[in-house]
Amino acid sequence: MSQSKSIIYLIPSLLDDEAIETIPPYIIDAVKDCHIFFVENERTTRRYLKKIWKEIVIDDFQWRVIDKHQEAVFKTMIREGKNIGIISEAGCPGIADPGQDLIAIAQEMNAEVKPLVGPDSIILALMASGMNGQHFSFAGYLPIDEQERSKAIKELEAESQKVRCTQIFIETPYRNNRLVETLLKKCKPTTKLCIAVDLTGKNEWIKTKTVAEWSKQEKIDIHKRPAIFLLLAE
Secondary structure, three states: OOOOOOEEEEEOEOOOOOOHHHOOOHHHHHHHOOOEEEEOOHHHHHHHHHHHOOOOOHHHOEEEEOOHHHHHHHHHHHHOOOOEEEEOOOEOOOOOOOOHHHHHHHHHOOOEEEEOOOOOHHHHHHHHHOOOOOOEEEEEEOOOOHHHHHHHHHHHHHHHHHHOOEEEEEOOHHHHHHHHHHHHHHOOOOOEEEEEEOOOOOOOEEEEEEHHHHHHOOOOOOOOOOEEEEEEOO
């Protein structure tokens, strides 16, 4: 009898702990079909799965935290034909997420990789921004150093203007306000800036304005709130 082929399920997780309705019902079927999960945080992932599938028996599954030391285990599970779930801490695995290294291994080993639909902050913010959805780039986190950060912002703005590209980036929530201050100080008045906060949550808001328009309103306070930023230079 031939050995069954491993399936790698890329399982989306919540952006907001209360927004359970953003997870499609078929995700539970994928969870049930897994033998082992590779996750960013075991405790929060167990709590998440318990929310969407109350009857889950946690001990029926194996659990591994995603890091370089688990790659050998991951390869072994694929060779044994085990079905594997990869779950990131928020949103979709493989997008701004350490799970991409395991997914690359799965592709190299010719395993079946199944991406599943769920909330993703990058796509949701881009959809709602009104900016260029035909040509966009995700820059991840900008440099922490103020001088390097200012330089990076100017480079992103220049590239955006040159090729009409939407630039998308994120920040650690406790540094959000400082990033906004730098953007308003360094970007051209006509450059469009979208700020998307608490996506899928009760306090979600997504606004696109020019830098000049943002500068005229009261100080923006998004300290310690999950946010994503998009920039499009005119």
